[in-house]
Amino acid sequence: MRTAAGRVMTGPANFSVAAPAGVSFFSQAASFDAVWPAISRHLDELVDQNSFSHGAKVRALEAAIAGWTGARFAVGVNSGTDALVLLLRAAGLRAGDEVVVAAYGAVASASAVLMAGGRPVFADVDPAGYSLEPAAAAAAVTDRTRVLLPAHAAHQLADLAGLTDLSVRRGLTLLEDSASALGMRWAGRHAGLQGRGGVLSFFPTKTLGAIGDAGMVITDDERIAELVGALRDHGRAPGGTGPSLMSGVNSKMDELQAAVLLAKLDRLDRDISVRARLAAAYDVRLRPLPGVLLPTVQPRPVPTTTVVSAYVVAVERRDALVAHLARRGIGTEVSCPRPLHLQPCFAALGGRPGQFPVAEAAAASTLSLPLHADLRPEQVELVCDAISEFFAGRP
Amino acid sequence: MTAAVPFAPARLFDTDREALRRLVHEVGTDPAQRFVLGPRTAELERALIERTGAADVVACGSGTGALLLALHALGIDAGDEVIVPAFAFPSVASTVLELGATPVFADVDPRLMVLDPVDTQARITTRTRAVMPAHLFSGMADMRPFRQLGRKHGIAVVEDAAVAQGATFAGVPAGRWGDLGVYSFFPAKPFGGIGEGGVVLTDDPERGRRVRLLRDHGQDGSRVSELLGHSSRFDEVVAAFQLHRLPTLTARLARRAAIADRYAERFAPLAGRGVLAPPVGRDGRCLYVYPVLAERRDALRDHLAARGVGTRIYNPVPLPRLPAFAECVPAGDGWPVSERLGRQNLALPLWPGMTDEDVDRVTDAVCEFAEQE
Numbered sequence: 001m002r003t004a005a006g007r008v009m010t011g012p013a014n015f016s017v018a019a020p021a022g023v024s025f026f027s028q029a030a031s032f033d034a035v036w037p038a039i040s041r042h043l044d045e046l047v048d049q050n051s052f053s054h055g056a057k058v059r060a061l062e063a064a065i066a067g068w069t070g071a072r073f074a075v076g077v078n079s080g081t082d083a084l085v086l087l088l089r090a091a092g093l094r095a096g097d098e099v100v101v102a103a104y105g106a107v108a109s110a111s112a113v114l115m116a117g118g119r120p121v122f123a124d125v126d127p128a129g130y131s132l133e134p135a136a137a138a139a140a141v142t143d144r145t146r147v148l149l150p151a152h153a154a155h156q157l158a159d160l161a162g163l164t165d166l167s168v169r170r171g172l173t174l175l176e177d178s179a180s181a182l183g184m185r186w187a188g189r190h191a192g193l194q195g196r197g198g199v200l201s202f203f204p205t206k207t208l209g210a211i212g213d214a215g216m217v218i219t220d221d222e223r224i225a226e227l228v229g230a231l232r233d234h235g236r237a238p239g240g241t242g243p244s245l246m247s248g249v250n251s252k253m254d255e256l257q258a259a260v261l262l263a264k265l266d267r268l269d270r271d272i273s274v275r276a277r278l279a280a281a282y283d284v285r286l287r288p289l290p291g292v293l294l295p296t297v298q299p300r301p302v303p304t305t306t307v308v309s310a311y312v313v314a315v316e317r318r319d320a321l322v323a324h325l326a327r328r329g330i331g332t333e334v335s336c337p338r339p340l341h342l343q344p345c346f347a348a349l350g351g352r353p354g355q356f357p358v359a360e361a362a363a364a365s366t367l368s369l370p371l372h373a374d375l376r377p378e379q380v381e382l383v384c385d386a387i388s389e390f391f392a393g394r395p
Numbered sequence: 396m397t398a399a400v401p402f403a404p405a406r407l408f409d410t411d412r413e414a415l416r417r418l419v420h421e422v423g424t425d426p427a428q429r430f431v432l433g434p435r436t437a438e439l440e441r442a443l444i445e446r447t448g449a450a451d452v453v454a455c456g457s458g459t460g461a462l463l464l465a466l467h468a469l470g471i472d473a474g475d476e477v478i479v480p481a482f483a484f485p486s487v488a489s490t491v492l493e494l495g496a497t498p499v500f501a502d503v504d505p506r507l508m509v510l511d512p513v514d515t516q517a518r519i520t521t522r523t524r525a526v527m528p529a530h531l532f533s534g535m536a537d538m539r540p541f542r543q544l545g546r547k548h549g550i551a552v553v554e555d556a557a558v559a560q561g562a563t564f565a566g567v568p569a570g571r572w573g574d575l576g577v578y579s580f581f582p583a584k585p586f587g588g589i590g591e592g593g594v595v596l597t598d599d600p601e602r603g604r605r606v607r608l609l610r611d612h613g614q615d616g617s618r619v620s621e622l623l624g625h626s627s628r629f630d631e632v633v634a635a636f637q638l639h640r641l642p643t644l645t646a647r648l649a650r651r652a653a654i655a656d657r658y659a660e661r662f663a664p665l666a667g668r669g670v671l672a673p674p675v676g677r678d679g680r681c682l683y684v685y686p687v688l689a690e691r692r693d694a695l696r697d698h699l700a701a702r703g704v705g706t707r708i709y710n711p712v713p714l715p716r717l718p719a720f721a722e723c724v725p726a727g728d729g730w731p732v733s734e735r736l737g738r739q740n741l742a743l744p745l746w747p748g749m750t751d752e753d754v755d756r757v758t759d760a761v762c763e764f765a766e767q768e
Contacts, residue, residue: 026428028428029426029428032423033424039423040416040420043412044412047411047415048406050404050407052588052589052591053590078456078626079626080626081625082626107613107620108612111612111613111620115625117495203431204431210430211419211632212430212590212632212633213431213456213630234459234484234489235485235489235719243719244485244489244717244718245717246718247485247488247489247720248719249489250457250486250591252457254589254591256419257630335618336618337618337619338618343619343620344620344621345613345620345621345622345623345624
């Protein structure tokens with residue numbers, strides 16, 4: 001059996017392909033090794049406790065995340081996407097309700113609305129942070145709009161002052177797609193808790209990442225927490241053996257993933273600082289390059305805490321740069337290659353080119369550079385060397 | 396009091412500790428740093444394709460997730476009806492509702508406890524788009540009548556083989572009988588794993604391709620979504636553990652079969668004495684759970700508990716009577732067989748690690764109860 005690179009794989013045990021010299025987009029191997037003793041102990045406990053999803057470790061993680069974020073309730077589920085769907089349902093979304101979402105971001109932001117029975121209505125984003133722009137959102141509100149669902153950008157929260165104001169003025173529910181916003185705070189309150197609830201994703205590449213799919217709903221609303229808690233386990237009340245009180249899904253978090261997250265949680269503050277230092281190093285090297293638009297922190301009317309969950313730059317010849325970096329073994333990620341109103345899966349919603357110029361321009365020009373807690377400063381230098389070469393016209 | 400023979404083993408994976416540690420460490424430190432839908436998942440899919448003969452096997456988040464993807468791949472949508480068994484796990488109905496369609500509950504066979512093709516046929520309407528028989532406990536449903544209904548009425552067949560991995564009927568593996576089939580790797584299942592997981596099986600490569608997109612936001616890694624999809628993916632650590640366990644699956648199923656044979660032998664004389672064991676000698680035996688039917692079910696349960704034998708009651712309330720599904724149930728409808736099975740079923744311990752002494756303890760206790768009848 002040959003891999004795409006032409007290596008012959010010699011049997012089921014050998015899945016590793018040696019990384020090319022260069023900088024891969026993401027790794028957590030060093031962090032994993034650092035917390036391996038704790039993970040190993042958790043694995044023994046897993047076998048002894050004999051429950052492998054939705055058990056004691058998930059409950060421990062929920063308590064830990066609630067404590068860390070300040071949320072009253074944290075409910076563990078199988079992914080950030082599922083968290084959004086269940087949050088929308090629990091918040092009372094009804095068939096035909098409209099939800100305003102940004103036209104730039106992950107498909108899940110909008111598909112979750114459809115999965116929850118609602119209808120996403122797109123609005124443009126701000127050109128600096130690529131998050132839902134309050135005036136654009138206001139223009140998208142109709143008498144069927146029920147929810148505002150801003151997603152938070154890679155390094156800074158959306159303009160929650162403007163969005164909260166809009167939700168109050170128009171009687172809308174504010175929910176947050178805070179999947180990537182762990183650690184970000186608005187006037188001291190954690191992302192996801194400004195309105196009726198938010199979500200977290202623990203996908204491996206996130207600020208706190210598992211080694212598989214995992215997510216969470218965070219909220220101060222007891223009813224939302226109760227409903228999500230039941231919906232994720234076939235609609236059953238806590239305890240998991242009773243009858244289905246409502247028609248639910250299976251979105252239980254694996255105990256193994258909860259264990260990995262518990263083990264890594266001790267390093268979260270440190271990891272956030274490391275990310276900030278690495279981002280600052282990128283800033284220093286990339287700022288002199290006129291062709292690169294760096295992540296910028298917008299002024300806000302209140303104190304906020306930023307976290308670099310991804311380092312997103314914008315360049316005119318984005319695809320050429322991605323290819324250039326790939327040739328040097330440097331991984332990148334284009335997290336939004338197409339604005340959401342132009343994604344084929346949303347064609348029935350009637351999106352047209354030109355409707356959301358900022359989102360369209362961002363989708364054509366943005367890419368994420370390697371940025372994670374195990375990245376070393378010399379690797380940042382390698383990436384920046386390669387980018388400088390690109391702009392100097394050197395092949 | 397801890398049961399001397401618990402319904403389920405106290406530690407499913409006691410002998411896999413070292414392997415679990417090794418595999419998790421490998422995945423965590425692998426230079427490729429792939430964690431979801433990576434090469435191990437692909438290898439597991441290939442192994443199951445080889446084992447079952449399916450055209451495609453698509454790994455996804457759970458047995459429930461697999462049912463959802465199967466229905467979605469068939470285009471089940473608002474206004475459609477799907478006929479499902481009333482005596483079953485809630486997923487057969489909740490997945491239909493998830494897509495905005497309507498579950499129509501049909502009664503089950505009194506002896507085999509699986510969807511009754513006669514009651515199914517009676518409930519077909521112009522809106523029926525699919526039928527979803529579920530294998531249960533210790534015997535596969537005979538899928539042939541459902542395939543006939545499917546052909547005759549232009550209805551798709553989704554085979555809920557969540558518990559039936561390893562079973563065959565007429566030489567064809569469970570999961571291959573419908574337009575799409577599913578297995579669950581929930582830890583308690585015959586091929587249970589270290590976390591949630593499942594697969595969709597199909598003999599139609601185009602359907603398989605569709606399911607692959609639907610499990611991951613309707614896209615194949617490009618982040619351009621052709622279809623509106625879900626997040627129902629598969630973790631590499633779960634795949635690695637399944638691959639580790641696959642070589643011993645046949646032996647574990649054989650041990651379950653041997654225990655079931657011993658039960659059948661000891662319980663055959665009890666049929667007239669208030670304890671009815673599943674029929675023997677029937678094709679399509681599956682080895683998930685060993686249910687007996689008893690008129691004095693609760694007394695039997697208590698009798699066994701007093702003798703240190705754990706048991707479990709399944710589906711005590713038919714699905715249409717649950718609060719979750721009340722709103723999709725026509726007034727005046729009834730499922731008398733499902734009601735009765737809910738009152739009478741009692742599952743006995745059936746797991747590969749049981750010793751012959753454990754088995755005898757169970758059979759002695761059941762026979763003792765029957766003798767008192």
